[in-house]
Amino acid sequence: MFKNKTSSLLNLLLITILTASLFNGCIDRQTSGKNSFDIASDLNNDGVIISKDGDEKKAIENFTKAIKLEPEYIDALYNRAFSYLVLGKFKKAMKDAKRIIEIEPKNPIGYHLKGMIHEDKGKNDLALECYDKAIELFPQFLQARYDRGKLCIDMGFYEKAVNDFNFVLYITPDNYEANYYRAVALDKFGKFDSAIIDYFIPLRYDSDYSDVLNDIAWKYVTSKDPKQREPDKGLTIALKLVDIYRSPDYLHTLAAAFAETGDFDKAYELEEEAISYRALEPEQDDFNYEALLEAYKQKKTYLEYIEYK
Numbered sequence: 001m002f003k004n005k006t007s008s009l010l011n012l013l014l015i016t017i018l019t020a021s022l023f024n025g026c027i028d029r030q031t032s033g034k035n036s037f038d039i040a041s042d043l044n045n046d047g048v049i050i051s052k053d054g055d056e057k058k059a060i061e062n063f064t065k066a067i068k069l070e071p072e073y074i075d076a077l078y079n080r081a082f083s084y085l086v087l088g089k090f091k092k093a094m095k096d097a098k099r100i101i102e103i104e105p106k107n108p109i110g111y112h113l114k115g116m117i118h119e120d121k122g123k124n125d126l127a128l129e130c131y132d133k134a135i136e137l138f139p140q141f142l143q144a145r146y147d148r149g150k151l152c153i154d155m156g157f158y159e160k161a162v163n164d165f166n167f168v169l170y171i172t173p174d175n176y177e178a179n180y181y182r183a184v185a186l187d188k189f190g191k192f193d194s195a196i197i198d199y200f201i202p203l204r205y206d207s208d209y210s211d212v213l214n215d216i217a218w219k220y221v222t223s224k225d226p227k228q229r230e231p232d233k234g235l236t237i238a239l240k241l242v243d244i245y246r247s248p249d250y251l252h253t254l255a256a257a258f259a260e261t262g263d264f265d266k267a268y269e270l271e272e273e274a275i276s277y278r279a280l281e282p283e284q285d286d287f288n289y290e291a292l293l294e295a296y297k298q299k300k301t302y303l304e305y306i307e308y309k
Helices: 005-022 034-052 056-068 074-086 090-103 108-119 122-139 142-155 157-172 176-188 194-203 209-222 231-244 247-261 265-280 287-295 302-308
Strands: none
Touching: 034 074, 034 108, 034 247, 056 074, 056 142, 074 090, 090 108, 090 157, 090 231, 108 122, 122 142, 142 176, 157 176, 176 194, 194 209, 194 231, 209 231, 209 247, 231 247, 231 287, 247 265, 247 287, 247 302, 265 287, 287 302
């Protein structure tokens, strides 16, 4: 969804690691044997680099060697669990998460790990319990708040989601992904006027995000589910989007929004403009835009055109 999503999440994970260290999440080097820890640390750091390159199996080998040298090495246990999670090996990931909690029951990252594993398995209630525990132990745990906020949107706890993203944005105000998810939560919570502000903030950082906004507007305008179709919201988003990027796809969405809200003359005008732009494109899709234009002339909405064509 987001072009720079990885870097944004890595910033949160970096804060996670730092907070884990502040929370006594790393083992005591002075009691661990300096030489063995240094070797384990090198193995762990190399594993992190290998993991970033996408070779999770090789990364796990490094983390496992580090853990054999230092059985209570929290960072390596966390990293190995995360790699297992990426590979879908939930039992092994959960074993490492439980081991972290066993070693340091007041360290929040073990509970956060358990939450991620439960969520990936579709056990949302258990995931929420784990995220709650992690945040209870360390309220400034931004990654846990971010993940809990997204989960709460899926579970329908919109106010709780808004509160989590408020917290994340207070600490990391440039985290535009949090703006997007807060917008979704606010929208579903019935506060569209506030949501529309957040919806457009990511465009300051990622121009590709305009396609995400267009998809949101399109769904509001053309959803076949009456509960999901809210053309006034789609019109508001599409108007703001076309004011920034006057592309044929966005004009197409705006035209459908005007038709759905009863202004067929405006719909016809905008669809005609979109068709003129499409004529300049080297590749054409199979959709019959000319027929849709005629439908608007006959005062039919996009959905009516699709249903009766």
